[in-house]
Amino acid sequence: MAENREPSGIAKNPIDLLAEKLGSEWRNLAKARAFTQEYLLNLREAFAGLDTEDTSIVVFGSWGRDEATSKSDVDWPLIIDGSADPQHLNVAHEISRRLKEIQAKPPGPEGTFGNLAFSHEILHWIGGEDDSNANTTRRILLLLESKPIGRSEAWDRVLNNVLSRYLTEDRGLWQKTKDRGVPLFLLNDIARYWRTMVVDFPSKQRTRANQGYALRSIKLGLSRKLIYASGLLACFSCHFDFPDEHWRTLAASGNPQLLIEHLRSILRKTPLEILANTVIRSESLFEPLKKLFEAYDRKRAAALRDYYRFARDNDLFLTYVIINPQADRSKSVHAQADPNLAASVVDEDAEGLTIRGAKMLATSSIMANEVFVTCVQPLGPGDERQAVSFAVPMNIKGLRVLSRKSYEESAASGFDNPLSSRFDENDAVLYFDDVKVPWERIFVNQNTEMTLKQFHGTPAHIYQNYQCQIRLLVKLRFLAGLAHRIAEANGIVAFPQVRESLGQIAAEVGLVDGLLHGMEAKGQHAGRYFVPDRHLLYSAQTLTQQLYPKVITTIRELAGGGLIMLPSSVADFDDPLLARLIHKTQKSPVFTPQERVKFFKLAWDALGSEFASRHVQYEMFYAGASFVTRGHSYRTFDWAKCTGMVDGLMASYPTPGQPASETAAAE
Numbered sequence: 001m002a003e004n005r006e007p008s009g010i011a012k013n014p015i016d017l018l019a020e021k022l023g024s025e026w027r028n029l030a031k032a033r034a035f036t037q038e039y040l041l042n043l044r045e046a047f048a049g050l051d052t053e054d055t056s057i058v059v060f061g062s063w064g065r066d067e068a069t070s071k072s073d074v075d076w077p078l079i080i081d082g083s084a085d086p087q088h089l090n091v092a093h094e095i096s097r098r099l100k101e102i103q104a105k106p107p108g109p110e111g112t113f114g115n116l117a118f119s120h121e122i123l124h125w126i127g128g129e130d131d132s133n134a135n136t137t138r139r140i141l142l143l144l145e146s147k148p149i150g151r152s153e154a155w156d157r158v159l160n161n162v163l164s165r166y167l168t169e170d171r172g173l174w175q176k177t178k179d180r181g182v183p184l185f186l187l188n189d190i191a192r193y194w195r196t197m198v199v200d201f202p203s204k205q206r207t208r209a210n211q212g213y214a215l216r217s218i219k220l221g222l223s224r225k226l227i228y229a230s231g232l233l234a235c236f237s238c239h240f241d242f243p244d245e246h247w248r249t250l251a252a253s254g255n256p257q258l259l260i261e262h263l264r265s266i267l268r269k270t271p272l273e274i275l276a277n278t279v280i281r282s283e284s285l286f287e288p289l290k291k292l293f294e295a296y297d298r299k300r301a302a303a304l305r306d307y308y309r310f311a312r313d314n315d316l317f318l319t320y321v322i323i324n325p326q327a328d329r330s331k332s333v334h335a336q337a338d339p340n341l342a343a344s345v346v347d348e349d350a351e352g353l354t355i356r357g358a359k360m361l362a363t364s365s366i367m368a369n370e371v372f373v374t375c376v377q378p379l380g381p382g383d384e385r386q387a388v389s390f391a392v393p394m395n396i397k398g399l400r401v402l403s404r405k406s407y408e409e410s411a412a413s414g415f416d417n418p419l420s421s422r423f424d425e426n427d428a429v430l431y432f433d434d435v436k437v438p439w440e441r442i443f444v445n446q447n448t449e450m451t452l453k454q455f456h457g458t459p460a461h462i463y464q465n466y467q468c469q470i471r472l473l474v475k476l477r478f479l480a481g482l483a484h485r486i487a488e489a490n491g492i493v494a495f496p497q498v499r500e501s502l503g504q505i506a507a508e509v510g511l512v513d514g515l516l517h518g519m520e521a522k523g524q525h526a527g528r529y530f531v532p533d534r535h536l537l538y539s540a541q542t543l544t545q546q547l548y549p550k551v552i553t554t555i556r557e558l559a560g561g562g563l564i565m566l567p568s569s570v571a572d573f574d575d576p577l578l579a580r581l582i583h584k585t586q587k588s589p590v591f592t593p594q595e596r597v598k599f600f601k602l603a604w605d606a607l608g609s610e611f612a613s614r615h616v617q618y619e620m621f622y623a624g625a626s627f628v629t630r631g632h633s634y635r636t637f638d639w640a641k642c643t644g645m646v647d648g649l650m651a652s653y654p655t656p657g658q659p660a661s662e663t664a665a666a667e
Contacts, residue, residue, distance in 0.1 A: 059146065137193065140231070371399075417601070
């Protein structure tokens, strides 16, 4: 992403750019930045002649972050990268004297700053027994919030050497140079600094009898946390921002200099600038949608961009409805007996669109702030009134929620229904009873081509369904664990035919696991962002639509009558007679009678209850009918590669009646 620049060619400060994008004006930050820069010029004059090629006077804290005020401590060390010299201590004393002369506030009493800092200790003691809290703090802050006053050669060398050590000794990083990696040695030391700060905080409170608690608490929660976050972002930028060709160069040369230069370019910014830059660049995820929508309609593109920011900034929870009611599937959407059965535009004016009709399946709608409304199903000529895309609050006038039965509400207890009593998301049909949608919330207006492209002309459909496969893998692992526990509970885990069934379930879970990792391994970068492999995603959807009900059936076969041979409810245990009979009849080699009932209640809620049946139906159809997912698989498969193999082999041997020269030419 190109830097944003002023007309003069100077890059804009990311903080100012973010403020501009948000329509804000952060005067105190700008004032502190201007004050800091002016005061550092005064310090440079005050310290003139005290530094050399082997020494740098460096400031930390708010001075290094461009956030200083007249009351800020001047935290400084004299960085020494050269031969030790008795005069170094005299220089340090002179720095203190000159600071006092200009009435600058001296460093705190801890001794971390206001003295000598030798490059040997900063560089060679990383993680060792001598790597004290003070040394760790100096090293990490040297990377994340330091500025040289005057000569910078020593400071520059120490930074390069410290980063070089972090990178060259990171074995895991060098093993991954063919892929994008994260410098974990550096990242873990930054995390260690944060832990040190957090643990050091109560210790200082104890020794200082709570004096200055409020200020130190604010520093820990704001500036220290911000420093930590900026360090993590710098490390992760090696994965997201460092070009592939540079990773290949690293692998070939073994020289980390390119990665050092990349990290230096990030760490040259203040922590707040790094964070602001990340927030600004996060909107690059929005770029494919932005380009597509701007080509369609700039006003609709602006509405989508503004809504994205609104939902993000207000941390909204959205449900979505993208499927039309079934009705008569032999007819197109607009040709139903009720032409407004599916949500349709019935009026358009200067204020927006009026929508009438139904959409489904609004999962979690009863808990959502807003709903995104569109159509993922193909629409044809005549369906333009249904080809819309918009978002509205769940409490907007005219929106009706027709919810299915709540399995949570009908659950007898947490013991009897341990899953449905806690994990029922609920689903609903939404009916739009002449809902007025303002233009600023409308992203597609009566355009069938654009309604389809918003999913398949961007990575939206891939991202949407990629997370579904992660969810499914978690569910399948849970079911596999349930299957094994059922076999143990019934004392059949050693039976060959049972192990055959368990082995099949294990293989099926492994299949989904492999497909998920495969779509990640085969994925590609779209600019700075990663898109999983499209065809392996659709392969997974096609296979798992068949797989989930198969796994459920296999586990039910393992369980047999044990799933229904259960007390009516947990209340039965309160009756002494019933409790005694339960103890006599609920037997297991691994569970007590109470544990057996508890376990099989859980198994029934996962395999046979209304809650369980809903999950089977959902996994079979959430991605569409099987012919839809198989169609996605067909159109994204590399058929040319496969047919080319067939054609190549056929061309390698003679065809009757065809001259050998023609066969050779075909080869």
